[in-house]
Amino acid sequence: MSWSWKLGRVAGIPIYVHWTFVILIAWLVAAGAMANQSLARGLEQGGFVLALFACVVLHELGHALTARRFGVPTTDITLLPIGGVARLQRIPDKPGQELLVALAGPAVNVVIVAVLAGVFGVRLPSTAADTGQILHAGFWSKILLVNVFLAAFNMLPAFPMDGGRVLRALLAMKLPYARATRMAASIGQLMAIAFGLFGLSSGAPMLLFIALFVWIGAEAEAVQVAERAALKDVPVGEAMLTNFLTLRADDTLGHAADLLLAGAQQDFPVEDGEGGDLVLTRASLMSGLASRGPEAPVREFAAAAAAPVEADGPLVAAVGLLREQGVPCLRVTRQGRVVGLLTLENVGELLMVREALGKVGDGSVAPAGGERVY
Incomplete structure (x- = not known):
């Protein structure tokens, strides 16, 4: 942290x-x-x-x-x-x-x-x-x-406290995991409303803080589990960006800025000619432009890229890697060749499309995935 x-x-x-x-x-x-x-x-x-x-x-x-x-x-x-x-x-x-x-x-x-x-x-x-x-x-x-x-x-039976997870675990013994999470989150939010009303009536600002804390924690847990349910059995390849551009290590930051302005891509894989895996993020590009100007070479601001994920691999696990490692994108490979980029923005767009098409999963998603807080 x-x-x-x-x-x-x-x-x-x-x-x-x-x-x-x-x-x-x-x-x-x-x-x-x-x-x-x-x-x-x-x-x-x-x-x-x-x-x-x-x-x-x-x-x-x-x-x-x-x-x-x-x-x-x-x-x-x-x-x-x-x-x-x-x-x-x-x-x-x-x-x-x-x-x-x-x-x-x-x-x-x-x-x-x-x-x-x-x-x-x-x-x-x-x-x-x-x-x-x-x-x-x-x-x-x-x-x-x-x-x-x-x-x-x-x-207390409310996320993000341990009691909320106890309640969810007990409900999940009889119900699909996503539904159990939603029920536990709803109970926690009802408790948050009660805390808030009591805090307002008794003049206790700390209870208002606790109410907000519980409400946000419950909703965040429900959203994350619902996301995993919606992405159940979806491969990485369905969410990856396939129309992407790469940079050479000796390209200038000005050239990278032109590519950024010309399209929707924000992060660029960099070919350094030495077998290294590099990526130039939008944040690094802005920092380089501010400190060195548009003529500076890309190699000075590109960082080591995270390990790639397979196009046929589970999207849920890839999303967990994006969040755990705090990287803006992951390279997607098939048989050792880079075939796409994966970002959380792409995943969000896929979720919206699947929701519009009614492909939201059956709520039986397993409780696995990215980093969890206790």
């Missing part, structure tokens, strides 16, 4: 922290020190945030390590001020497996609560109902309360 720093690896999984998280810790330390005229109090608040996010990392590792048991790798885990993100490369193949992966994260928080309360005798703050007084509770009492909240909040 961009703007993140790598902390290290746990169980072979890279752990990153977003730069905004560091600002959050610094702000809490400073606020605590100024409010209590005590640096020790400020450091305690910073330590509490570090402990909190250690619990979040353990939560995400619960998802990641359970997914690994089912053969699903995790790309990385990133810490953000609003929580953690574990990026699984795909959803487990069976609803029962997805159910266990979704439950694993909250289960970690339940175990932490059980250890703190059952083994060490930590108790919830007596002022848990008063958010203004929670800040003055004991360190471990606050950690206990946070883990109770993490387990309970994540089990």
